[in-house]
Amino acid sequence: MTLIPTKTPLVAKKMFPNYIWDIPTNEKILYLTFDDGPTPSITNWTLDILKKHEAKATFFCIGNNIEKHPDIFQNILNDGHTIGNHTYNHVKGWKTKTEDYLEEVSKTQKIIEIATRHVPLATHTLFRPPYGQISRKQGQNLIELGYKIIMWDILSFDWEASISEENCLQNVIKKATNGSIIVFHDSVKASKNMQYALPKVLEHFSKEGFIFKSLKG
Numbered sequence: 296m297t298l299i300p301t302k303t304p305l306v307a308k309k310m311f312p313n314y315i316w317d318i319p320t321n322e323k324i325l326y327l328t329f330d331d332g333p334t335p336s337i338t339n340w341t342l343d344i345l346k347k348h349e350a351k352a353t354f355f356c357i358g359n360n361i362e363k364h365p366d367i368f369q370n371i372l373n374d375g376h377t378i379g380n381h382t383y384n385h386v387k388g389w390k391t392k393t394e395d396y397l398e399e400v401s402k403t404q405k406i407i408e409i410a411t412r413h414v415p416l417a418t419h420t421l422f423r424p425p426y427g428q429i430s431r432k433q434g435q436n437l438i439e440l441g442y443k444i445i446m447w448d449i450l451s452f453d454w455e456a457s458i459s460e461e462n463c464l465q466n467v468i469k470k471a472t473n474g475s476i477i478v479f480h481d482s483v484k485a486s487k488n489m490q491y492a493l494p495k496v497l498e499h500f501s502k503e504g505f506i507f508k509s510l511k512g
């Protein structure tokens with residue numbers, strides 16, 4: 296079992312006020328995010344489901360995966376979703392020297408910039424630390440470089456093999472609220488739970504009048 300809560304407590308958000316945990320609003324808006332792609336078949340499946348529900352999302356891509364799957368990366372772009380940076384090798388901030396961590400981010404940023412150069416006015420300033428692990432120094436450096444550090448309000452725990460598909464779904468349905476940033480993964484590891492929960496999350500909240508937007512950055 297894990298000690299990380301499904302919904303980030305206010306006290307944790309207040310400890311790190313420079314990071315973005317949710318987008319405060321009175322409107323029925325949710326922000327779906329997908330980490331760790333692009334991944335063959337899973338990312339395209341995700342794009343199809345999102346399109347069916349006219350939902351926009353944010354994809355925090357691993358640099359190495361963008362290089363391996365440039366066509367899938369272009370599909371994300373073509374569907375009008377937002378791209379975020381998730382390091383080149385999915386490294387843990389607490390175990391990586393700041394200099395090396397910043398290099399992981401800038402290497403990925405260059406790959407994103409080249410792959411999106413044909414998109415007019417595209418800006419890519421969003422960064423999500425793998426595992427949510429980032430030192431204060433690393434975070435401060437990235438903010439000074441112009442990145443917005445995107446954390447989350449709700450974890451679906453889709454990657455966690457020990458939880459059932461239904462629990463993954465309920466994690467989101469019970470806890471998400473106006474302006475929540477919700478974490479899913481377009482990865483092989485998470486696919487069993489994610490592919491069960493995502494269509495039901497989209498249906499449930501659409502019926503309740505919510506719309507799904509991408510983060511801006």
Ligand SMILES: [Zn+2]
Binds near residue numbers: 330
């Ligand atoms: Zn990740």
